[in-house]
Amino acid sequence: EDKVVQSPLSLVVHEGDTVTLNCSYEVTNFRSLLWYKQEKKAPTFLFMLTSSGIEKKSGRLSSILDKKELFSILNITATQTGDSAIYLCAVPNAGGTSYGKLTFGQGTILTVHP
Amino acid sequence: GAGVSQSPSNKVTEKGKDVELRCDPISGHTALYWYRQRLGQGLEFLIYFQGNSAPDKSGLPSDRFSAERTGESVSTLTIQRTQQEDSAVYLCASLRRAAADTQYFGPGTRLTVL
Numbered sequence: 001e002d003k004v005v006q007s008p009l010s011l012v013v014h015e016g017d018t019v020t021l022n023c024s025y026e027v028t029n030f031r032s033l034l035w036y037k038q039e040k041k042a043p044t045f046l047f048m049l050t051s052s053g054i055e056k057k058s059g060r061l062s063s064i065l066d067k068k069e070l071f072s073i074l075n076i077t078a079t080q081t082g083d084s085a086i087y088l089c090a091v092p093n094a095g096g097t098s099y100g101k102l103t104f105g106q107g108t109i110l111t112v113h114p
Numbered sequence: 115g116a117g118v119s120q121s122p123s124n125k126v127t128e129k130g131k132d133v134e135l136r137c138d139p140i141s142g143h144t145a146l147y148w149y150r151q152r153l154g155q156g157l158e159f160l161i162y163f164q165g166n167s168a169p170d171k172s173g174l175p176s177d178r179f180s181a182e183r184t185g186e187s188v189s190t191l192t193i194q195r196t197q198q199e200d201s202a203v204y205l206c207a208s209l210r211r212a213a214a215d216t217q218y219f220g221p222g223t224r225l226t227v228l
Contacts, residue, residue: 041203042221045216048215088157092215092217098162098170099169100147100215102207102217106156
């Protein structure tokens with residue numbers, strides 16, 4: 001069974017700090033890893049990573065994948081209060097009858113204080 | 115439509131009543147997924163549709179839960195004889211095709227069973 005583990009489970013920082021969120025995975029057939037931000041109910045897509053060592057970047061957020069060590073990190077620089085959210089890591093099932101089904105980590109609750 | 119929509123946004127019901135939750139996927143998306151998120155927990159997979167067939171129903175927690183989909187359009191998740199432990203946010207996501215990975219989530223339905 002596919003497994004995704006995130007750490008830390010929660011993080012409290014002040015505006016301007018830099019944070020690193022971790023995601024490790026064990027999957028039968030790896031194809032990609034996804035990061036989502038969840039503020040209220042719906043997760044919103046951040047990044048999809050498929051290749052090892054290639055950083056994806058969007059503004060102050062960036063993410064990288066290490067397929068050898070089976071983990072990914074999400075970095076947020078110069079954090080703002082609007083970054084406060086739950087950050088979710090997920091991997092899709094790559095075959096069989098469950099194609100595309102996402103296995104999620106527990107999420108990291110990030111709180112950014114002014 | 116422009117995105118995945120779900121209705122109702124919030125539903126409060128009494129224990130023992132039946133509820134129906136609706137999901138309208140992005141037009142043209144062939145794959146549709148239902149997930150559940152209980153308070154303070156990660157997202158749990160419930161069921162996956164490819165077209166109007168459901169290759170994977172393994173996440174449905176009991177026979178009180180059922181879902182159907184009309185063609186490649188609307189899906190309805192039905193919970194019969196609701197219990198307090200059914201209280202959660204129910205999220206729907208769609209994929210353009212099974213080979214794509216980025217699932218787009220609807221806004222969710224928050225179900226509260228009194």
